[in-house]
Structure formats: structure tokens, C-alpha cells
Amino acid sequence: MATVSYPASVPREGHVFPAFALIGWRWISRNPASTVAPILLPFIFLYFLFLISPGLFPLEVIGAMLFTTQNIGSWVLGDSATWRIECALQDLFVASPMGKVRYLFGIAVSNLIAAAPALVVLAVVLSFAVGHPVPWTSWAILFGALVVVWVLFSAIGVAMSSRLTSQREIWPVGNLTFTVLGMLSPLYYPLSYLPPLWQQAALFFPTTYAAILAQGAFGLAPASTGSMTIDAVLLLVLAVLGTAVALSLYRWRGA
Amino acid sequence: MPPEALNAVDVRKTYRLRRGPPVEALSGVSMTVRAGERVALLGRNGAGKTTFLRIAATLLRPTSGSVEVFGHEVSREPDAVRPMIAVVPQEGKPFFHLTPREQVYTYLRARGLDRATAHARTSEAIGEMELDEVADRLSITLSGGQRQRTMVATVIATGAPLLFLDEPTIGMDPFARRGVWESLRALTRRGSTILLTTHYLDEAEALSDRLYIVERGRVLIAGTAETLKQQVGGTLRVSISDGATMGETFASFGSAVLDGTTLHVIVDPKRLLEILNVAVKAQRTATVGPVTLEEAFLRTVGRSIDED
């Protein structure tokens, strides 16, 4: 293998945040509906859930935060597929020092910007809905769980997008994947509400542990330090495995 | 940096489709591009030009064969190659919600350039592509040609040592195309190397130092525009009105093609006076002009199709 000798003017690595933060910010500043939808949709469902089961409202708010974060994966899928299939823009980034992991983070960051207002509003609602003082450690646990879910589902979204061949596949594939994944985990209610078989199946999903952790941290479900530690470890392990699988399936270069 | 920017040996590519038999897009392409050259790939639709370009630009894996860019094999060492290349994809579009200025700047930042350099190069590229008037308009409001110029600006701003341009002037008016040609010539004067595909034969002739004609996944012929024209048996074209009735006579001077009632004959300059004498004696009108690249291309590819 020849050693690399680059001209001085050629950067060896790309930058994620300066580029994709601008891309994400410009999207929401020029398309206000792109922020309204992420804010409005969780509240529409929250309202519905509040009507049919008012006693679980704080838990449902945490569920909405987790689902909104997880749904970033769906937007990542949409953006990534559109930029590749419709605009051939991914080619510009492949043929550059950016690299696929940076590109994934870039799209994930640009869509996090769109989701951030919704998450902030939901966090404010949660602080009122909980009804008792919540230590900063609980917020830190929730934040950590959201970050893990964001990374995992963004990786899933971009991996799936790399296998799509048509724009028309974006909406149904995204809808199927992320809605089903969201439903398999008990985001909006305690795990114990599910039938036993479903409970067992839900334990294979990282978002189940994210939900259990957050519910426990806010005192909305019984949890001990020990059980929360186990849940955190399981969340991390499953998320790392899931992300690794997604990255390996992510087709950066055409086959 | 090695003297060869690109060296491809026996590159093959077979696409396996979801439905139907596999498609062999490349059946053994070999070529070399020297540093600082401008090389064009010509061919019919589906000949394999874009497939080859995408393999060389690390966008696609070959089925077999090797392509080295500045001494690094693209399949095994893509990360070593990628900082040194940039690509204008076929039918690419800028981000709809960005302006051309933002598009170029964002991409340069994504490639690792610092803010000041990115701003400076953005302004330069916008000016070169004559996008100043629309630089701050949303890309979704631009015409097809303006969007394509934005894509070209995005890539020429990078200053990458090797640029891959897949039909870079498609959708542009003649003035814009010439502007792009001048920019690309300036780039190679500054040391960049360019490999492009094009359907515009005047572009290939005006812009490239060498060209390769690709047909059905293999290189038919390589050389300069002049050597290609010479391959068809002459450098002059004599067009004889109502020449069909004496087709055999005129065909003895060189390769002849009938277009309506006009017979076009490619002749060597040494036989020009001879064929003109025959035409005048037969009271036919004859016009003389240089062989164009388009004629040479049509005859070369046409001959290949006939042979197959």
C-alpha cells in the first residue's frame, strides 16, 4: 500500500456540525411546518391518551418524548433517501473526506434540530405533570436515554434508507418501521399493562429499557438503583448492538 | 503525487437486478489519466461511462479489476482516495431549501475547510459559474441550468486534485457551457485533473486532451479528437448533392454515408481534387468541410454495432 501524500490544501477529515447544523437550521427556518409537526403530533396523541387514560399522563409524556426522539429515525430515513435518490447529493459526500459515520451524525443532528423544540416543550409539560420535585439526576437519566435512542434510531433510519430504490418507498417503509418499533415497546404505559407474551418480546427492544429507566427515574414506576443500573446496561448493550448492525448494513458505496 | 492520477485495469461490473438477468455494464475497461489532464468518456446511453466513473469515484464497487487513484486502489483504500476527489453526479440537484451560496459553503465546510477559506472559495466559485445574481435565492426557485451550475460550483470550489464530472453541462445554455469549459481549463492549469462524461461532442472536442469512446462496457478507441477523426479514413468530408446515383464511384474515395439525397464521403486530403473533379464532371454540387468528431463517433460506434 502506498503511503498517502496529500497536497497541503486538501483536508483529510470532514466536519459534521458546521455543515449539517446549517442544513438543519435552514430547513426549519424556511419551513416552519417542519417544527410544528414534531411539536403538534405528540400532543395530539397525548391529548387522545389523556382522554382515554388520564391517570398515566406523566408516563405518557415521557413516552411522547421517547417516541419523538425515536421518530427522528424516520426523518433521517426520509432525508437520507431523498438526498441520495432524488438529488444524488450523497455522492458528493461519499467522494469526500466526510466518511459514513460522520454523514450519519450529520443527518441525525440536522433532524435533531427540527425535533428539539418539541422535546423542550414536552420536558416543560413533564415537569408540571409529574406533580412532585424531581432531582437533576432524573433529568440526566432521561436525557441519556434520549441520546441513546436518538443515535440508535438515526442509525437504523440511515441504514434502511441506503437500501431504498425509490422515493415512493420512503413514507411506507419509514411508517412501518418506526411506528411498529414504537408500539412494540411500552412507551406510553407500564410494561405490566401488556400481555405476558408481549412483555417478554418487549424486553428485546432498547426503547423498552429507555422507557422503564425514565419512568423509574421520575418515580412513575417502581424501580431500585440496582434494577435501574441493569436496565441502563441492557439499554446500552442493545443500543450498541443495534447501532453496529445498522452501520454494517448501511450501504455507503453502491454494491 | 504520482504522475498518473488514475489507472484502471480490466474493470468489470455486473449489476444483479431484483428482476431479470444480470446486466454486464463493464466488460473490461482499462484506461489511464495523467495528472493535470482533462479526459472525456464518450459513448451511447448505457455504454458504461457513468458506471466506470462511479467506480473510479469510490461510489460503486467493481465486480473485478482495479482502479488506482494517485496510487491507491479505490476498492481497498477508499478513505485514502476520498480526500483527493470530488464528483458532480449525473442529474444531481442542490439542497432545495438552501441557496447556491449556502450549498457551496456548506459542502466546503463538510469537507473540512475552515470558515474563512470556505467563504473565499464560495465567492470565487459563485463568480466563476456566473451565479452572482441568484446566489442568495433558494435552489428550488432556480432553473435546471442554474441548479446544474450550482452543482458544478460546489465541486470546483473544493480544489480537489481529481474531479469526476458526469455530464456537467447538461441543461445549460451555450454561454453557460462555455463558461464551465473555461473554469475547467483554469482548474487544470492550477494542477487539477478532470475525468468527465459527456454527450456533447463539441464539449469533448473543446475541452478534453484525450478521449475514450466506450461502447457496451468496453473501450472502443482512445486518443485525441484528431486521432479519432483520422481513424475514419480521412480528415475532410465532401458532401455531394444527388450523389446516390453515383454511389459506387464516390465510395471508392472513402467511407460514404447517404443522408437523404446527399452523399457524404470521408476522404484523405490527397484525394480531394480527384473527387471534386469527378463531382464537377458529373455536374454535381460538392461542398468540403472538416470531419467533425460527431461523424467520427457515429462511424466508429456504428461500425462496432455492425460488427457485433
Next chain:
Amino acid sequence: MALPFALPNFRGAASFSATEARVQLHEGIAVFTSMITQFVVLIFVWVLARSILPVAILGAIIFSMFTLGQRVLNEAAYVRVDHKLNELYLASPLTPESYFLGIAVGVLLAYLGPILILVAIAVLWVAFTPLLAVELVATSLAVWLFSSSMGYVLSTLFRDMRAIWSYASILYNLFGVLPPVFYPVGLFPTALRPIALVMPPSAAAGLLQDALRPGVLSSSDVVLAAVALAVESLVMFGVALLWARRTAQER
């Protein structure tokens, strides 16, 4: 007496509908996933409030008919923005109103399968009466007509597919999930009930809930919902026909 406007001409609508249905059926995964939101909501209801499941199932059918409009919006915009194929069709004997109706009917035909699955579930869980069955068909068609017409009109307003997804999801979830479509109208704030009963999906759902359990709505509410649904569906359809003609030639 000559009319001040030309009557609609649906020449070619039938064959274009068949074409559109075939196109939609090629996207099997889209047809299959069109019920996802409905099933998610039904699961919520099954887990959290099983007693209202019959109401939720009827609401799911209405919501399904309503979201056909979102499919029409996506399809019409995609064909126009990405492929410009609408120009091929409009520069032909196919009239603009047939083009619109063809997309709407084609989408309905293609997505009928999953909707009938919901109907089968409804037959198992809901105590159907002849009145309820007739009302289900009538209100479903009215909601479909309103939603498809709205979807087509909206499709002409966009230049970017990504923007469509944002606006469409707000609109269809706002109309379809927030008002009492999946839950009993009695849970909706009384003061706001008239607003819910003039919105086509919740008007339809309210009528069905009243047919399921007579007395859920007062007589005046029944009249309000029925008239609103009928008038809005027909008016929206008329608007879509006019709009189709107007936008056939871009200004």
C-alpha cells in the same frame, strides 16, 4: 339558458382510475402500511380503555377513509413535482377533472383491501344494525370525497416533497386524531362539540357512535353532523373540480 360555467366532463376517468389503482397496487408495502396508525391507536385503546374499542374500530374505518386523501395528496404531488407526468395526461383527451377523479378513485380501489380488513374486525367487535351498516358506507364515502378533494387541491400548492410530509401529517392527524374519531364524542369538551361535529371525520364518527348507541348525540347534533358532512363533501368536491381545471394550465 346557458350556464355561466362548463359542466364537468369525466371523459377518461374510468380508465385512468384503473391505471392509478394498478400503479398504487405496485406499492404493496404502502398499501399494507396504510393502516399502521389506526392499528397503533386500536392497540392503545385495547391496552388502556378496552370498553371503547367498538367506537375506536368504527373511528379507525373513518380515519382510514380520511387518510386516503393524504395518499391522493402525496400521489398527485409526486407525479407533478418529481416526474411532471401530469403534463402528459393533461395535454391529452383526459380532462383535468377526470385526472383528479381518476387519482382519487384509483387510490380508493387500491386501498380498499386493508379497509375491508378493518370492516371485518368491526363485524366481530361491533354490534351492527342495518342503520349502522348503511351509515358506515354513506359516511365513509362522504369522508373519502371530502378528504380526496382536499388532498388534490393541496397537492398543487407544493414544490417540495419534504414539505408535504410535514404539512400533511399535521393536517390529517389534527382532523383525524384530535377530534372524537377514535374515542366517544362524550369525552370531547361539550363547549367545543359543535366544532367537532362540523369537521367531516368527527361528524362521520359522531353519526356512527349515535347509530351504535342511540342518544349519544342530540337530534340537533345529528342534523348538524349530517348536513355538515354532506355539504362539506359536495362543496369540497366542487372546489376540487374547479381547481383541477384552473391548475391544468399553470399561470
